[in-house]
Amino acid sequence: MAKATTGNxxxxxxxxxxxxxxxxxxxxxxxxxxxxxxxxxxxxxxxxKAEAKPVTESLQVLHWWQSASERRAVDLLAxxxxxxxxxxxxxxxxxxxxxxxxxxxxxxxxxxxxPEVAQLNGIVIRDWANLGLLADLDQVAARxxxxxxxxxxxxxxIRPGQHVVAAPLGIHRINILFHxxxxxxxxxxxxxxxxxxxxxxxxxxxxxxxxxxxQSSEPWQVATLFETLVLAEGGAAYFRQLFQQREPAxxxxxxxxxxxxxxxxxxxxxxxxxxxxxxxxxVRQLADGSAGMLVMGDWAKGELNAMGLHSDRDIGCGAVPxxxxxxxxNVDMLSMLAExxxxxxxxxxxxxxxxxxxxxxxxSRVKGSVPVLRAPDLAAMDACARASWTLFATSPAGxxxxxxxxxxxxxxxxxxxxxxxxxxxxNERVSVADTQRRLGVIGRRPQDR
Numbered sequence: 434m435a436k437a438t439t440g441n442x443x444x445x446x447x448x449x450x451x452x453x454x455x456x457x458x459x460x461x462x463x464x465x466x467x468x469x470x471x472x473x474x475x476x477x478x479x480x481x482k483a484e485a486k487p488v489t490e491s492l493q494v495l496h497w498w499q500s501a502s503e504r505r506a507v508d509l510l511a512x513x514x515x516x517x518x519x520x521x522x523x524x525x526x527x528x529x530x531x532x533x534x535x536x537x538x539x540x541x542x543x544x545x546x547x548p549e550v551a552q553l554n555g556i557v558i559r560d561w562a563n564l565g566l567l568a569d570l571d572q573v574a575a576r577x578x579x580x581x582x583x584x585x586x587x588x589x590x591i592r593p594g595q596h597v598v599a600a601p602l603g604i605h606r607i608n609i610l611f612h613x614x615x616x617x618x619x620x621x622x623x624x625x626x627x628x629x630x631x632x633x634x635x636x637x638x639x640x641x642x643x644x645x646x647x648q649s650s651e652p653w654q655v656a657t658l659f660e661t662l663v664l665a666e667g668g669a670a671y672f673r674q675l676f677q678q679r680e681p682a683x684x685x686x687x688x689x690x691x692x693x694x695x696x697x698x699x700x701x702x703x704x705x706x707x708x709x710x711x712x713x714x715x716v717r718q719l720a721d722g723s724a725g726m727l728v729m730g731d732w733a734k735g736e737l738n739a740m741g742l743h744s745d746r747d748i749g750c751g752a753v754p755x756x757x758x759x760x761x762x763n764v765d766m767l768s769m770l771a772e773x774x775x776x777x778x779x780x781x782x783x784x785x786x787x788x789x790x791x792x793x794x795x796x797s798r799v800k801g802s803v804p805v806l807r808a809p810d811l812a813a814m815d816a817c818a819r820a821s822w823t824l825f826a827t828s829p830a831g832x833x834x835x836x837x838x839x840x841x842x843x844x845x846x847x848x849x850x851x852x853x854x855x856x857x858x859x860n861e862r863v864s865v866a867d868t869q870r871r872l873g874v875i876g877r878r879p880q881d882r
Contacts, residue, residue: 490779491520494767495541496552497534499527500713502735506800513792519779524548532653535844542566542772549776550783553768555839559593561768568769568777569596573784582788584825586832587805590764600784602765603793603802606821607730607835608661608756611737612749616643616722625726628665628754635702638725645702647715647724652855654712656837658699658728659854662692665755669833672761676836679846681881684873693857693865700858707858716740719748728753730763730838734817735801743815750817760825763838765802849875 492514498507511521526534534552541547553561561567574580574597580588583601591599610631612624617634620641625631635645648658664672667688674683683689700707716736718724727733737748744750752759767787769780786792793804794813803814803822811819824831834840836847850872857868 489515489518489520490776491522492550492776492779492783493522493524493548494550494552495524495526495534495538495548497526497528497531498552499525500711500732500736500739502732502739502799502801505739506735506796509795509799510787510792513786514783517782517786519782531839532848542770545772547770547772549773549780550767550769552766553599554763554766555834556593556841557839557844558591558599558766558768560843562594562596562598566771567598568771568780569598570600570769570781570784571597573597573600573781577785577788579788582807583805584807586825586829587764591766599766599768600787601805602767602787603797603800604805604821604825605730605732605763605765605802605838606760606825607657607763607838608664608753608759608761608833609729609731609733609817610751610753611719611727611729611733612751613719613722613725614747614749616725617749624749624751625754626751626757631726631754634725639702643722644704644718644724645726646699647718647727648699648703648707649710649712649715650707650855650859651709651711652851653837654715655696655858656851656854657730657835659692659696660836661728661753661756661761662695663689664759664761664833665753666692666695669759669831672759672833673841675876677834677841679842679876679878681873681877684869684876689872690865690869693868696854696858697861697865712736731801731803731817731821733801734815735799738799738801744817745815750820758824758828759831759833760821760828761833761835762825763835763840764805765800846875 496507498504507523511523514521526537528534531552531554538551558567579597587601587604591597591601610625616638617624620637622634622637623630625634638645648654660676663675667675667686671683671686671688674680675689712729712733713736715724715727715729716733719727720737720740720742731750734744734748734750737744742748767783769784773780787796788805790806790809793806794810796802797804797818798813803809803818803825807826809822811822814822836842837851839847842850853868853871853875857863
C-alpha cells in the first residue's frame with residue numbers, strides 16, 4: 434500500500450480534507466451550546482432580546498416655548514420622555530403669548546392633522562374638552578394619586594368638568610418686579626416696595642442714563658403690565674369681578690380708570706419710543722444693566738439663570754408694588770388630543786411623567802416656575818421660588834388667575850381686551866374714559882347683552 438506524504442497529496446484528497454476540517458471546526462464551536470441543552474439556548478435568546486434596542490413610540494408636541502430657558506425645559510422633557518422609550522417630536526410655533534400656537538392647533542384639528550399633545554394653558558382646556566377633543570387622564574390621575582399629590586387649585590383646574598384633561602407642569606407668578614442688584618447697589622437704591630419707591634428709583638436711574646423700566650410695546654406684554662396695575666389698584670376681589678366674573682359695574686369702576694392712567698404714566702420710564710421687543714430681549718437688558726427694572730412673570734428668572742445669573746445673587750425678585758399679598762398666576766399644562774387613540778399609551782406615559790416629583794423639581798428649576806405639588810422639595814428652590822410656592826399654597830384667597838395668560842377669561846374676550854389695551858398704550862389721543870367704556874363692551878356677558 435502506498436503511503437501518502439504531505440508533499441504528494443492528490444488535489445481531490447486535499448480538498449476533501451479541507452472540507453472535513455472545516456466541518457469539524459464548526460462542530461467543535463457548536464458543542465458548548467448543543468451540549469448545554471435547552472436552558473442555555475433560552476438564556477442566550479433572552480440575552481439577545483435584552484440587548485436589542487427597545488421599540489420607540491413617538492409623540493408630536495405642539496407648544497410655543499422658544500427662548501433659551503424654554504428650550505432647555507423642552508430638552509429636559511424630551512430627554513426624560515426618551516428614557517421611557519417615547520420620542521418627543523417637537524412642533525414649536527413662535528410667539529411669546531401662544532396666539533400663533535392656538536391658531537395652528539385649531540387649523541390642524543380642522544384638517545384632521547392634530548398633534549398627539551398640545552400646550553393648552555388656562556381655562557381654554559374647558560372649551561376643548563367640551564368639544565370632545567381631549568383625551569381623559571382619569572386613570573393616570575388615579576394611579577398617580579393626583580388628588581392628594583397636587584395643590585387643590587391645580588387639581589380643580591385640570592378637571593374643568595367630569596374628567597381630568599391636562600397634565601400640569603408648573604405654576605408661574607406674573608406680578609413680579611425684577612431689578613438689577615449691582616445697578617441698584619451702585620446708585621444706593623433699595624428694592625421698591627411701594628409705587629413712590631419705584632418712582633424715586635426710576636428717577637435716579639434715568640438721571641444716570643439707564644432705562645428705568647424695560648418694556649415692550651408687544652400687545653400681550655402691555656396687557657400683562659396693565660393687569661398687575663389693576664391688581665395693585667383694586668386687589669384680588671376686584672380683579673376677579675373684572676376679568677373672571679366680568680361684572681358690568683366692575684368695568685365702570687374708577688379703579689379701572691386709575692389703572693389705565695397709571696399704565697400711561699409709566700411710559701415715561703420706558704425710553705422713547707417704546708419698541709416691540711421679545712420678553713427675552715428685555716431680560717437681556719435687565720441682565721446687562723441697560724435697564725434697571727422689569728415687570729414680568731418668573732419665566733424671566735429661568736432666562737436669567739440660563740445666562741448664568743442667579744436671583745439670590747444678581748437679580749432682585751419682589752412683588753409689583755401693592756401686590757405682595759397676591760399671586761397672579763399662569764400654569765403650564767399639556768393636554769392629550771383624543772384623535773390619536775393608537776398613541777394613548779404613550780400619551781399616558783408623558784402625563785404620568787410630568788407629575789413625578791423629580792421632574793417637577795428639575796423642570797421648575799430650568800423654567801423659572803414652581804412645582805404643582807403639595808409637598809415639593811423647598812430646599813431645591815431659590816428664595817424667589819420659595820416665596821411664590823408658599824404664597825400660592827397657603828393663601829387660596831390670594832390666588833388670582835391671569836386674564837392675559839388665559840386663566841380667567843375666554844379667548845375671544847381676552848384677545849379683544851388685549852387689542853384694546855394695546856391701542857390705548859400706543860395712541861395718546863385715546864382717552865381713559867373711552868377705553869374704559871370699550872373694555873366694558875368687550876367684557877359684556879351674554880346675560881347682560
